Structures are given as C-alpha cells and as structure tokens.
Amino acid sequence: MLTFVLSLPFLIGLLVVATLGVVKAYLLMMRGVCRSTNNLTDKTVIITGANTGIGKETAIDLAKRGARVILACRDTKKALAAKDDIVRESGNDHVIVRHLDLASLWSVRQFASEILKNEPRLDILINNAGCVTMEKKLTPDGLEYQMQANHFGHFLLTNLLLELLKKSALSRIINVSSCLYTWKRTLDLNNLNSELSYNNSSLYHGVYYNSKLVQVLCTRHLAPLISQSGVTVNSVCPGLVNTEIFRSTSSWFQMAASFVLFIFSKTAKEGAQTSIHVAVASEISDVTGQFFCDCRIIKTSKLADNPNLAKKVWEISETCVDLKPEERNY
Ligand SMILES: NC(=O)c1ccc[n+]([C@@H]2O[C@H](COP(=O)([O-])OP(=O)(O)OC[C@H]3O[C@@H](n4cnc5c(N)ncnc54)[C@H](OP(=O)(O)O)[C@@H]3O)[C@@H](O)[C@H]2O)c1
Ligand SMILES: *[C@@H]1O[C@H](CO)[C@@H](O)[C@H](O)[C@H]1NC(C)=O
Numbered sequence: 001m002l003t004f005v006l007s008l009p010f011l012i013g014l015l016v017v018a019t020l021g022v023v024k025a026y027l028l029m030m031r032g033v034c035r036s037t038n039n040l041t042d043k044t045v046i047i048t049g050a051n052t053g054i055g056k057e058t059a060i061d062l063a064k065r066g067a068r069v070i071l072a073c074r075d076t077k078k079a080l081a082a083k084d085d086i087v088r089e090s091g092n093d094h095v096i097v098r099h100l101d102l103a104s105l106w107s108v109r110q111f112a113s114e115i116l117k118n119e120p121r122l123d124i125l126i127n128n129a130g131c132v133t134m135e136k137k138l139t140p141d142g143l144e145y146q147m148q149a150n151h152f153g154h155f156l157l158t159n160l161l162l163e164l165l166k167k168s169a170l171s172r173i174i175n176v177s178s179c180l181y182t183w184k185r186t187l188d189l190n191n192l193n194s195e196l197s198y199n200n201s202s203l204y205h206g207v208y209y210n211s212k213l214v215q216v217l218c219t220r221h222l223a224p225l226i227s228q229s230g231v232t233v234n235s236v237c238p239g240l241v242n243t244e245i246f247r248s249t250s251s252w253f254q255m256a257a258s259f260v261l262f263i264f265s266k267t268a269k270e271g272a273q274t275s276i277h278v279a280v281a282s283e284i285s286d287v288t289g290q291f292f293c294d295c296r297i298i299k300t301s302k303l304a305d306n307p308n309l310a311k312k313v314w315e316i317s318e319t320c321v322d323l324k325p326e327e328r329n330y
C-alpha cells in the first residue's frame with residue numbers, strides 16, 4: 001500500500017488533480033457576476049442567437065427584469081421552444097420570436113425593416129449569435145460563412161438599427177466577442193473576408209479569431225462616432241462556456257473540447273453574466289468602446305486598439321455588406 005502511494009504515477013496523478021483543482025477554484029473565484037438589480041420595465045431588447053446557450057440565458061435574465069425581449073433567431077422552431085422556456089422561467093410573456101439569418105444580408109435587411117416598422121423603441125441590442133465551424137463555404141452574398149455569421153451580418157444589423165437606438169437613447173449595443181481574438185497577431189486587410197485562407201489550412205483556423213477581432217475593432221471605431229447621441233457600444237468575452245458552440249466542428253475537436261470544457265468551463269448562465277452586466281448596470285451607463293471580461297473592463301490587444309486599423313476595417317465592412325448611404329446612421 002505504502003509503496004503504491006509513494007509510486008511515481010500515483011504522485012503525478014495527485015499533482016495533476018491538485019493543479020486542476022487549484023485552477024478550477026481560481027476560475028470560480030474570478031468569475032464575474034452581474035450584481036445590478038435594475039428593472040427593465042418598458043425597455044425593449046433584441047438578442048441574436050437567443051435560442052440556446054449564452055443568448056438564451058441572457059434573455060431569461062433580461063425578461064425577469066421586465067423587458068420586452070425579441071429573440072432574433074434563424075431556427076424558428078428552436079426559437080419558439082426557447083421562448084416557452086424563457087416565458088416560464090421569467091414569468092414575463094413579452095417575449096417575441098423574429099426570424100433572422102445573419103448569413104444572409106437579405107434576411108438582415110428584412111429583419112431590420114420589420115423591427116423599424118413594428119417597434120417604437122430599442123434600448124438594448126445584444127449581438128450574441130456566433131459559430132465556430134471548419135467547413136469552408138461562402139454565403140449567397142459571396143462572403144465567407146463564419147465571417148458573415150459572426151461579423152458582417154451583425155455589422156449590417158447594427159447600422160440599420162442605429163437610428164432606432166439613437167431615438168431611444170440612452171441605449172446600449174453589446175457585442176459578444178471572445179478573448180481568443182488576442183491570438184490574432186496580424187490582420188490582413190486584403191483578406192478581411194478570409195476567403196483567401198481557404199487554400200491555406202494554417203490560415204483557415206484563424207477565421208473565428210479573425211471574426212472576433214474585427215468585432216472589437218468595429219466597436220472601437222463606432223463608439224466615439226455615436227457617443228454624443230447617448231448610445232454606448234462595448235464588446236464582451238463570456239469566458240469559456242459549455243454550450244453548443246462546437247457543434248459544427250470535427251468529432252476529434254469536439255472530444256478534445258468537451259474534455260477541456262468539462263474541467264474549465266462556465267455554465268451558460270455564468271457565461272451570460274458579462275453580457276447582462278454591460279446591458280443593465282447603472283455605473284457603466286456612459287462607458288463606451290471598451291472590452292469587458294468577467295464583468296470588468298480589460299485592456300484590448302495592441303492590434304485591437306489601433307484607430308487607423310479600426311477605421312479601415314469599418315470601411316471594408318461597409319463595402320462588403322454594400323451599405324447604402326441612407327443606411328448610414330452614425
Ligand atoms: N462558448 C464559449 O466558450 C464562448 C467563448 C467566447 C465567445 N463565445 C461567443 O458567445 C456567443 C454565443 O455563443 P454560445 O456559446 O452561446 O454558442 P451556441 O450555444 O452555439 O449559440 C450560438 C447561437 O448563435 C446562433 N447562430 C449561429 N449562426 C447563426 C446565423 N447565421 N444566424 C443567426 N443565428 C446564428 C445559433 O443559432 P442556431 O441554434 O440556429 O444554430 C445559436 O442560437 C458567440 O458569439 C460565441 O462566439 C462563446
Ligand atoms: C419593475 O418595476 C415595475 C413598476 O415600475 C414593477 O411593476 C415590477 O414588478 C418590477 N419588476 C421587477 C422584476 O422588479
């Protein structure tokens with residue numbers, strides 16, 4: 001018995017378990033929680049990708065605060081099921097499902113025009129939807145799929161809804177990005193759409209990071225342009241969260257991911273805390289252009305903090321989504 005306890009494999013095992021325990025305890029301690037109890041009665045919120053994961057938990061919380069919550073989802077059946085859960089858990093039946101496929105610019109324009117026609121106000125826009133996929137495909141708009149679902153679709157949506165957000169000021173835009181954007185050390189402006197990476201696997205794996213970096217840059221660019229109008233825009237990182245996000249990746253990737261997630265991840269409810277905090281907390285009502293993680297502002301990478309780069313990325317994005325002069329509301 002004693003020889004077993006002193007054996008090397010056992011001691012190594014013990015060390016690994018103890019280390020994981022310490023890391024987990026540290027993560028639990030650092031995890032941010034939204035402490036605001038602000039009431040959102042008479043406020044309208046749009047959350048993209050709200051039928052599952054972080055978006056759904058964000059919707060439940062904001063519905064509990066009395067908001068009118070619009071679930072902007074591409075899968076209406078899944079969204080209606082989510083709506084029933086959200087109504088039941090929040091006791092608020094002002095929850096509406098509207099169809100939005102971010103991978104189609106037509107769908108984004110359609111969605112926005114329905115909103116502008118039917119909603120007298122919009123107080124909070126949460127650009128939450130996102131996907132990780134290793135499939136290489138272009139959308140019907142000729143843009144790279146992941147770039148459009150994560151960035152270009154939201155870029156157009158934000159521009160189209162800006163007019164209504166301004167009218168409803170003070171209002172807030174929240175971009176759900178990811179700390180993983182910091183893995184991008186350079187940004188190739190000639191390949192912002194990432195399509196040129198298709199034939200280069202070492203570049204292709206960077207498309208998700210690319211999309212998340214570009215979100216942070218656009219947030220940085222827009223913030224000062226609209227600060228006078230009482231609309232704030234911030235990006236957040238939810239942390240590592242156990243959701244369906246890896247569903248479109250290869251099975252070996254999913255296996256590796258589920259192991260890491262099992263040990264280190266937050267629940268979707270924990271992962272939603274930073275989005276909720278930035279959407280409702282009073283003390284940050286005039287904070288704009290920042291990046292939040294665990295409910296705290298953190299410094300962005302050098303690349304993401306470059307105003308000239310941000311401006312160029314913004315202009316290229318305008319061209320990619322074919323933004324019309326009358327759709328420009330900043
Ligand atoms: N989980 C993490 O560890 C983590 C870490 C950092 C950042 N994030 C970010 O957090 C956000 C939420 O992710 P999650 O973890 O909650 O993932 P999730 O469970 O996979 O939920 C993603 C949501 O986005 C929607 N979506 C995807 N593509 C769409 C499209 N083309 N049009 C409309 N909706 C679309 C999905 O709708 P369907 O159900 O129809 O597919 C789903 O509702 C994402 O932006 C993600 O990048 C997550
Ligand atoms: C929010 O305020 C309204 C009245 O202003 C009240 O009726 C409602 O119960 C409050 N909701 C919550 C969740 O505190």
Ligand SMILES: *[C@@H]1O[C@H](CO)[C@@H](O)[C@H](O)[C@H]1NC(C)=O
Pocket residue numbers: 127128150151152154155156158159173174175176215218219220221222223233
């Ligand atoms: C983030 O915010 C900017 C506006 O500052 C918007 O144009 C951009 O598309 C948003 N990105 C996403 C996907 O959240």
Ligand SMILES: *[C@@H]1O[C@H](CO)[C@@H](O)[C@H](O)[C@H]1NC(C)=O
Pocket residue numbers: 195196197198199
């Ligand atoms: C990638 O390579 C294929 C065949 O080798 C070619 O047809 C395609 O045009 C290339 N795509 C890009 C974006 O360069």
Ligand SMILES: *[C@@H]1O[C@H](CO)[C@@H](O)[C@H](O)[C@H]1NC(C)=O
Pocket residue numbers: 199200202203
């Ligand atoms: C792929 O991209 C990397 C990084 O830019 C580059 O070093 C490499 O030469 C490229 N490979 C091919 C086959 O183009």
